Amino acid sequence: MSRHPVEMTLNGRRHAGDVEARVSLADFLRDDAGYTGVHLGCEHGVCGACTVIVDGKAVRSCLMLAVQADGAQVTTVEGLAAPDGTLHPVQQVMLDEHALQCGFCTPGVLMTLAALTNDEAGPSETQLLAALSGHICRCTGYQGIRRAARKLADPDRGEKP
């Protein structure tokens, strides 16, 4: 069993730790860094609740070792809103479209949509809806989440009186 130093930029701040090799990035984010917005559902890559952004891409934090994130830029749901509390556009649209109920899957969904909308090109509706297949939600029936995704692809949608 080996231990390894890790240092990453986490929600814009340096965070360093010393981990056993077997610690997942998800456990490190929750237990070591205290970012409990990273939700763990299945811990084998199916449910999507633990999705975070690593170096610009939405990934499963349960399927990455913490030691592998050494030197990476990591964003969790806690890093989405502006310091003054202004919601990230993805958070705002999820709120507007009532895209959550219990909230367990929500951080993962937010991180997938945020990673895609941060891309310069801007995602298509098809891309956003397809990426949602990587998340399981047991409350909403998905329609609110899909509305939010469509609105992100085309902000004019649904804003007409």
Place this chain on the structure above:
Amino acid sequence: MKPAPFDYVSPATIDEACFALAEAGGGAAILAGGQTLLPLLNLRMSQPFIVIDINKIAQLAGIARGDGCTCIGPMTRQCEVITSEALARDLPVLVQAVRHVGHHQTRNRGTVGGSIALGEPAAELPAVAVALDATIEARSTRGTRRIPAGEFYLGPYMTSLEADELLTGISIPDWPRGHITLFREVTRRPGDFALLGMVGALSVEGGKIVRAGLAWFGMGPTPLRAKAAEQMLLGRSLDAFDPEAVAARAVAETAPFDDHHAGAEYRRTVGRRIFARMLREGLGIGAAA
């Protein structure tokens, strides 16, 4: 944390990785994208004493032109295949297949080599390798081997890679510009393992099929090359064969399982249908019925 304890190394070169593999004497697991290994570790279905992370080996990633082939580094992420202009031009069927591997989030980490080395019988990429006559390069401290994809898969999750060998390259021969790509699969939900599917390519010259490479996935213990069906297609004019007959022959070459996802008979029936439809659509033949 869920996995059993293990040591971890992240070598920077292929030689170092091969040395670590040789030293481990079969007790190591290679960590590429981790999208299968990490679940297996979390479930303790895999308990290696050392994990060799190959993510830092720059030589293992990237897509390059070879002599009459495309060379794909095993650490090429699945998401990179989808956005590669070179692959869209030279190997469109690989791009088409990768879109069906897992989800956006797992493709951001998952690799081409990881999927090919795992040998899941229902996975898309091993079938692409078999259909298109890929050559798989394996390195160890003992030397380098080049293995034809047709001889690589021995059974479910069993490949001809030895315990001390690392998959270091995948090369896929070129197909002529404008060749026909074929891909169809049946899944319960997007991103799930396919119940069954078929992937391949055809090339047509002067109205005749001159080259065919086709393979099933989810229709037996390994990806299966549809050899008899290819023979039926070669040399045929597009208007002179019955897709249903070719599909029936193709299904006769398979050995599907009964499992809790689908019965073998269901797989044969649906396999025949999707194969015939895929041929008609790919070749622009009018629907028979």
